[in-house]
Amino acid sequence: MTTHFIVHDKADTVGVVVVETVKAGETITGWVLEDDSTIKIKALDPVPLGHKIALGDIKKGDTVVKYGHDIGMASAPIGKGRHAHIHNMKTKRW
Numbered sequence: 459m460t461t462h463f464i465v466h467d468k469a470d471t472v473g474v475v476v477v478e479t480v481k482a483g484e485t486i487t488g489w490v491l492e493d494d495s496t497i498k499i500k501a502l503d504p505v506p507l508g509h510k511i512a513l514g515d516i517k518k519g520d521t522v523v524k525y526g527h528d529i530g531m532a533s534a535p536i537g538k539g540r541h542a543h544i545h546n547m548k549t550k551r552w
Contacts, residue, residue: 470513471513475508475510475511481501481504482503500539503540510543511541515536516537517532517535
């Protein structure tokens, strides 16, 4: 079984893609490091290596959590399986 993305903490709202490219429409597998479990989601967008994929629906203004840490907020709604990046996220610092 291929691991397509990793999730460090069960509280994470995004996973990080660890394969070259995830294709839209592809059902992908993620490895949750915290408890050595796996999860499956359907990718709705192509997501490149190192970018984030939403694990559930994230509302505009919600905090985005990666590796158990607040990494910013959603500047637009991000649906489950969607690419989460600078086009729909921003820092809380400014």
